[in-house]
Amino acid sequence: MTANTWTQNNPLYLDYQATTPTDPRVVEAMAPYWTEKFGNPHSRNHHFGWEAEDAVEIARGHVADVIGASPKEVIFTSGATESNNLAIKGVAKFYGDKRNHIITCVTEHKCVLETCRALQQDGFDVTYLHVKENGLIDLDELKAAMTDKTLLVSIMAVNNEIGVIQPLKEIGQLCRDNKTFFHTDAAQAFGKIPMDVNEMNIDMMSISGHKVYGPMGVGAMFVRRKPRVRLVPLIHGGGQERGMRSGTLPTPLVVGLGKAAELAKKEMAAEAERLHDFQHRLYEGLRQRIPEIFLNGDEQSRIPGNLNISFAYVEGEGLMMGIKDLAVSSGSACTSASLEPSYVLRALGVEDELAHTSLRLGLGRFTTEDDIEYAIERISKEVNRLRELSPLWDMAKAGIDIKSIKWAEH
């Protein structure tokens, strides 16, 4: 892709956390399974079924490889949201009468938080751990919260808004020591950072296809076999996926996820390095041109390619309107329709006003050097332009403490 004239209608895509473009190699891998090798993978009676089943099993192996699991421990679902629901509700329903305490974290994705809230309605005790200013959980707090009733700890590997990577190995060890299951929503992590379910003592993991250049509509879940994690399925019926998830497996989508996993494993290291470099350049480029900008979330423990930045004294939505030739986000996609400041930023202690000035920039596989230069140029120009128009900025420059102002009522 050459340096384009990006427009509102054809913007430069910098929103890789919302979704990733399906890699053309994935689209190609899926192609034969729509019309040629179209069999139902559960049809045991003929070669159309067998060939679909074979393809599914190969894909399963690829997914397992990325995280150091056995293929027997990987089931396919419709996506990470479903996997999160199944993981948490599934173990809760199975073990709930013996252990009914769950620990999660305030910055989790809505689907995890909503699921936990629903379980609270059913009598479960849920602890929502706070995070430090850098977005990471405090391991001592986690340890202190654990009791002999703690069934499950659910902490996402990489946060979708601020990109921070939680200390998975340490969390896993604490859980193992307490005989507590460790579930991690790895939608934003899978295929982007190295993960090993055994090194990290992970018992369940949620995986999303469309976050790792795979197709939409498919995801996976790692469910540990030794020691065995039992769960009550959410979707019953034909008994597919070892009874854990009924429903005809969508062969082309599963093949696509497998291909995406295979590519991710091969390209992860090089891609991480490239994106880390771009991310660094983007941030430095912006910092040099724009005073008073703040990175939300730990700078080191961060997924390559994500930046969540607050541009003080500039309203986020207003900024986005001025850079419509860039596809970015002010918070997570799921919640972007609401005008509330991000609960994730709030959890970091970012004040509402500053939270409102934030943009999430997500770089990815198809981002180029030119794109970085373009983004730096456009964002800095627009931020500085808006600041010139802003009386708050004038006051801030003059050293006036804005919080001390008593605004007159009209």
Place this chain on the structure above:
Amino acid sequence: MNQPVYMDHNATTPTRPQAVDAVVRAMQSGGNPSSVHSVGRKALRVLEDAREQVRGAVNALKSAQVIFTSCGTEANSLALQNCGRDKMFAGATDHPAVLQARDDIQRIAVDVNGLIDPFQLEEMLAGGGDDTVISVMMANNETGVLQQIEGIAHIAHRYHALVHTDAVQALGKVDVDFQALGVDMMSLSAHKIGGPLGVGALIATKDVKLTAQNAGGGQENGLRGGTQNVPGIAGFGVAAELAVSELAGMGRLKAMRDQLETRILAIAPDAMVIATMADRLPNTSFISMPGVDAETQVMAFDLAGICVSAGSACASGKTKASAVLGAMGVAPDTAKSAVRVSLGLSNTEDDIERFISAWCELYQRKGAARSAA
């Protein structure tokens, strides 16, 4: 021999080229429909256009809820677990996705033709149906039997029960009119009508109050969390429109299916076609070859390049006889020797000839009449 003959369209059917185009186009455009930028807005438009295509294909009102899921099974699950009714009755020949949707289901018996007995249903509802949801599939995947859904819905509503129908096998083979059927909820599946695998839908009247099965990011009006599978849904919309427009083609399939049955019965009078006395899907035939195990038949057919099935795909790995036939009171020997043929628009008269040939060849080699001689 030549090309394999695929006669297992009820299990799944190839994705229509136009649907594949729609899927690939949407994959290339990308975008999360919840994103506010133009890439997201475009994805949202594709999503909403497809929603209207599906709505139109089943003649549901603008006010009706059309909720996209990942498959028919999920639609069944969402409908039956989350409609707020404590009790559930289900047709005895319904798909496991319905029969397993909850722990405590009471089955509504069927007669020897596989039809729900309306009197039995009334008896079951006699105590009142305010706390009940009933689920009866519109068309059976194994036998093709069509239930009298309008009548069933009528009875159920008199007792204030909610009515759900699994129309997964019906769409694209017979007219499926959500309004005319009078049901409250209906499940659909894309891959059964030549849409892509991985998408389904639940249609519900505006009055049905559902709660979400998948808590999440608020998608589908808060009823089904999770980023919508825009490419899959785009393919579903296209397939739904095409399937409905091609209903007339079912006449040809019916003629071929009837031919197949007539010819086989002429050659083997002791063979049995299941449920001929009921209205059936035009493409489906569940035939018993006396004295020959279904597994044996299916293998023989496969060797002859013909793809059929010994019952439903889901169950095809299991060696038990069909539960559907059991519920109909079909004799175990007959049930164990029954094989399902399900035709699609790609099938030709030559395919029928090949099937009849293979069937007769096997019957002559192994059939009960032969071994008795």
